[in-house]
Amino acid sequence: MMALAQMEQSLADRELARAAGRGDRAAFAALVERHYDFIYRVSWRLTGSRTEAEDIAQDVCARLGVAIRTYRADSAFTTWLYAIITNAVRDAGRKRVREGEKISAWARDLSITDTGPGDGPAEALWAAVRGLPAKQQEAVTLVYGEGLSHARAAEIMAVSETTVSWHIHEAKKRLKQIVSVGDA
Amino acid sequence: MANKLNDDFDILRSTKVPQPSKEARDRALHAALAAFDDAAENNAPRTQGNASGGRLTDRTFRFWREVMQKKLIAVPAFAGLVALPIAGVIGWQLMDELRPDMTLPNDGASSEAAETTASGHLGRRVAPQSAIVEDSGAFVPSAISPRSVISGEALIERSARPGYLPQPVPMMVPSSAPSDGRERFANGDTNPLKVTAEAPVSTFSIDVDTASYAFVRRSLREGVLPLPESVRVEELINYFPYDWQGPSSASVPFNTRITVMPTPWNENTQLMHVAIKGYEINQTAKPRSNLVFLVDVSGSMNEPDKLPLLKNSFRLLLDKLDSDDTVSIVTYAGRAGTALEPTKVSEKQKILQALDHLEAGGSTAGEDGLRQAYQLAESSFVEGGVNRVMLATDGDFNVGQTSDDDLKRLIEDKRESGVLLSVLGFGRGNLNDRMMQTIAQNGNGIAAYIDTLSEAEKVLVQEASSSLFTIAQDVKVQVEFNPQQVAEYRLIGYETRALAREDFNNDRVDAGDIGSGHSVTAIYEITPVGSPARMTDELRYGGARTQGSPAGEMEELAFVKLRYKQPGEAHSKLIETPVTEDNVVARFDEAGESERFSAAVAAFGQKLRRSSDLSSFGYDQIIDIANASRGADPYGYRAEFLSLVRLAAALDTK
Numbered sequence: 001m002m003a004l005a006q007m008e009q010s011l012a013d014r015e016l017a018r019a020a021g022r023g024d025r026a027a028f029a030a031l032v033e034r035h036y037d038f039i040y041r042v043s044w045r046l047t048g049s050r051t052e053a054e055d056i057a058q059d060v061c062a063r064l065g066v067a068i069r070t071y072r073a074d075s076a077f078t079t080w081l082y083a084i085i086t087n088a089v090r091d092a093g094r095k096r097v098r099e100g101e102k103i104s105a106w107a108r109d110l111s112i113t114d115t116g117p118g119d120g121p122a123e124a125l126w127a128a129v130r131g132l133p134a135k136q137q138e139a140v141t142l143v144y145g146e147g148l149s150h151a152r153a154a155e156i157m158a159v160s161e162t163t164v165s166w167h168i169h170e171a172k173k174r175l176k177q178i179v180s181v182g183d184a
Numbered sequence: 185m186a187n188k189l190n191d192d193f194d195i196l197r198s199t200k201v202p203q204p205s206k207e208a209r210d211r212a213l214h215a216a217l218a219a220f221d222d223a224a225e226n227n228a229p230r231t232q233g234n235a236s237g238g239r240l241t242d243r244t245f246r247f248w249r250e251v252m253q254k255k256l257i258a259v260p261a262f263a264g265l266v267a268l269p270i271a272g273v274i275g276w277q278l279m280d281e282l283r284p285d286m287t288l289p290n291d292g293a294s295s296e297a298a299e300t301t302a303s304g305h306l307g308r309r310v311a312p313q314s315a316i317v318e319d320s321g322a323f324v325p326s327a328i329s330p331r332s333v334i335s336g337e338a339l340i341e342r343s344a345r346p347g348y349l350p351q352p353v354p355m356m357v358p359s360s361a362p363s364d365g366r367e368r369f370a371n372g373d374t375n376p377l378k379v380t381a382e383a384p385v386s387t388f389s390i391d392v393d394t395a396s397y398a399f400v401r402r403s404l405r406e407g408v409l410p411l412p413e414s415v416r417v418e419e420l421i422n423y424f425p426y427d428w429q430g431p432s433s434a435s436v437p438f439n440t441r442i443t444v445m446p447t448p449w450n451e452n453t454q455l456m457h458v459a460i461k462g463y464e465i466n467q468t469a470k471p472r473s474n475l476v477f478l479v480d481v482s483g484s485m486n487e488p489d490k491l492p493l494l495k496n497s498f499r500l501l502l503d504k505l506d507s508d509d510t511v512s513i514v515t516y517a518g519r520a521g522t523a524l525e526p527t528k529v530s531e532k533q534k535i536l537q538a539l540d541h542l543e544a545g546g547s548t549a550g551e552d553g554l555r556q557a558y559q560l561a562e563s564s565f566v567e568g569g570v571n572r573v574m575l576a577t578d579g580d581f582n583v584g585q586t587s588d589d590d591l592k593r594l595i596e597d598k599r600e601s602g603v604l605l606s607v608l609g610f611g612r613g614n615l616n617d618r619m620m621q622t623i624a625q626n627g628n629g630i631a632a633y634i635d636t637l638s639e640a641e642k643v644l645v646q647e648a649s650s651s652l653f654t655i656a657q658d659v660k661v662q663v664e665f666n667p668q669q670v671a672e673y674r675l676i677g678y679e680t681r682a683l684a685r686e687d688f689n690n691d692r693v694d695a696g697d698i699g700s701g702h703s704v705t706a707i708y709e710i711t712p713v714g715s716p717a718r719m720t721d722e723l724r725y726g727g728a729r730t731q732g733s734p735a736g737e738m739e740e741l742a743f744v745k746l747r748y749k750q751p752g753e754a755h756s757k758l759i760e761t762p763v764t765e766d767n768v769v770a771r772f773d774e775a776g777e778s779e780r781f782s783a784a785v786a787a788f789g790q791k792l793r794r795s796s797d798l799s800s801f802g803y804d805q806i807i808d809i810a811n812a813s814r815g816a817d818p819y820g821y822r823a824e825f826l827s828l829v830r831l832a833a834a835l836d837t838k
Contacts, residue, residue, distance in 0.1 A: 025224075061215050
């Protein structure tokens with residue numbers, strides 16, 4: 001039933017996006033409204049900072065305003081949107097690196113400065129997730145953060161399901177090392 | 185333990201994402217609508233997407249799954265996990281250094297939004313649409329997000345700064361993507377030994393590709409011996425510039441130079457080294473060019489060593505073009521789109537801008553893109569000039585006509601109409617080398633693998649003229665060995681280029697093209713009659729056949745024939761060169777520098793292919809030969825080769 005709901009949503013997205021692409025302002029507003037939380041959530045998972053995620057989400061929204069005209073309904077809207085989000089996150093990361101921050105600092109420390117509500121074991125684990133290679137981090141974000149199936153995450157990342165499973169598997173292995181090091 | 189971890193992992197699901205502030209949300213929605221409105225003012229109404237989209241997507245995923253199910257998953261070493269992300273970020277930095285800063289002047293409408301946000305780098309978030317104004321009329325750009333909000337950056341003067349070229353730094357993929365079996369290579373079994381009495385004639389098409397060398401280099405730099413089937417020895421040899429004298433007039437498109445020298449790895453055989461050097465077109469006589477960049481912007485191109493490297497590579501190439509030449513850009517991902525209509529190079533800013541706006545995302549619809557690129561190339565066709573599609577991709581055309589054969593037919597058709605195709609491969613993990621070979625060979629273009637900006641510089645700048653201007657087409661080589669002198673022979677490399685004996689004189693059979701100033705080398709290992717290295721027994725009745733030959737010809741080792749067509753001509757011409765005692769040098773050291781160096785490369789390539797002939801010939805010996813024949817090496821290619829041999833020696837523990 002989850003799948004069915006998703007399918008309906010995805011069809012509606014496609015319709016809205018196509019209308020927006022034709023210049024329908026109301027459709028575009030509805031589309032952004034509907035997806036802002038997704039954009040923000042993914043940005044937050046990938047950066048671990050609220051302000052950073054807000055900035056990136058705004059960046060993505062502005063990009064969308066232009067890019068929507070090039071959207072054609074041959075890939076799922078979320079897949080398309082996701083590519084824009086990860087591009088924006090990467091651009092932001094690159095920017096940081098250029099601005100002189102240490103590479104590792106951008107991956108890890110940010111999460112400590114601004115983890116949001118509480119800093120329990122889950123938040124600590126998320127902080128560790130942000131230290132993973134980008135694709136593993138994205139896979140974990142979609143599967144654990146967004147609660148998507150591997151198949152759905154694969155669709156969004158434009159890779160195969162087995163690749164997502166592999167990323168998750170690698171991420172777990174890596175986290176296991178980090179966690180056990182922490183215990184010892 | 186495993187269970188405990190799984191539980192630990194599940195708590196990831198329980199984390200709450202801190203709510204975004206309402207202000208941030210409002211600002212974002214506002215920015216979205218502002219950008220939307222700006223775009224509406226400057227964009228003409230656009231056509232709509234195709235109805236078959238859903239089907240394409242389904243097919244893509246099915247294809248992916250089929251491939252992925254077969255693959256082996258390599259588990260990277262722990263060190264790899266740490267090192268790769270860092271290398272990736274360094275790569276990014278390098279790429280970024282080549283571009284000016286992205287900061288933009290704000291425009292009035294959105295500056296307030298920029299001011300109210302926390303971090304300081306928000307200028308780019310606003311949406312100045314000045315760049316879009318240049319789009320005229322009904323022309324519809326359709327890259328995933330070609331008109332992103334950072335479009336204003338293109339207004340800033342940006343040159344590719346060819347003076348600043350980083351040393352070859354491997355731009356690795358930061359994610360340790362599974363190094364799976366998705367890379368497909370075109371290669372045949374190593375050419376077998378031929379007995380001259382049974383098969384005195386060897387025929388092949390020349391090959392000017394170099395993709396295999398770059399692939400080998402990348403693999404070694406990552407600490408892995410390349411797959412034997414990824415090594416095409418002739419491409420390794422032809423990677424290097426050699427100092428052979430080319431012809432002085434265009435009427436004879438090339439010189440041949442043949443040397444017979446002792447084989448370094450076998451004292452009882454000889455190497456017959458055939459070098460062909462093409463005529464070099466001088467810069468003032470350059471024909472006009474009509475280039476279509478066909479750029480893969482699928483999701484997988486979203487890596488620092490793919491799309492960003494590609495953009496910088498094309499910037500380099502742009503500097504080599506004349507203001508009268510035309511450039512267009514077609515992108516393909518989920519669908520194909522024209523990102524830049526044919527534009528004169530004199531409007532360089534416009535081209536750079538279109539290039540900058542390419543963004544990656546979605547699946548791969550190569551065929552659509554290819555058709556569109558051909559259409560553009562034909563629309564601005566330059567009679568008598570260079571009409572070429574330059575395809576840049578990291579892998580598959582996995583939507584549409586996926587079979588290599590279908591693609592081949594399409595490309596052959598277009599080749600007839602005068603539009604050629606070159607392929608530039610980027611990145612790793614998804615590279616479909618076989619596809620690259622198929623389409624470049626059939627499109628009469630080069631296939632090069634670009635892993636670093638300096639490689640792009642070599643292919644697109646140093647060798648721009650040879651990559652672009654064809655001086656001879658359908659170049660075929662046929663060698664007839666004299667069984668009185670040569671008992672056995674073996675062609676080193678060219679496994680994918682073999683032709684049937686009768687194809688040589690058949691002008692309808694396609695073969696490789698030679699560009700301006702190109703050099704092509706083929707090396708045979710030959711076993712003289714009476715040599716102890718002979719693998720087969722002499723034929724009891726074999727001697728009688730050549731008895732009728734005149735005495736002078738009995739002394740010849742071989743007879744080399746080259747067939748080629750002048751560009752645009754239907755009938756081929758023939759160049760014949762006998763190989764006699766005059767071509768033979770008694771000691772390896774007496775052979776020319778270039779000959780010796782190419783022999784070292786041939787040895788290296790065969791070793792990487794695990795050829796049993798070279799099992800007792802060490803890497804150190806290859807290094808000795810290469811070191812002694814390094815020559816001037818102005819671009820450091822040979823020095824780099826030496827470092828690769830050392831790497832391979834360290835990695836090859838068997």
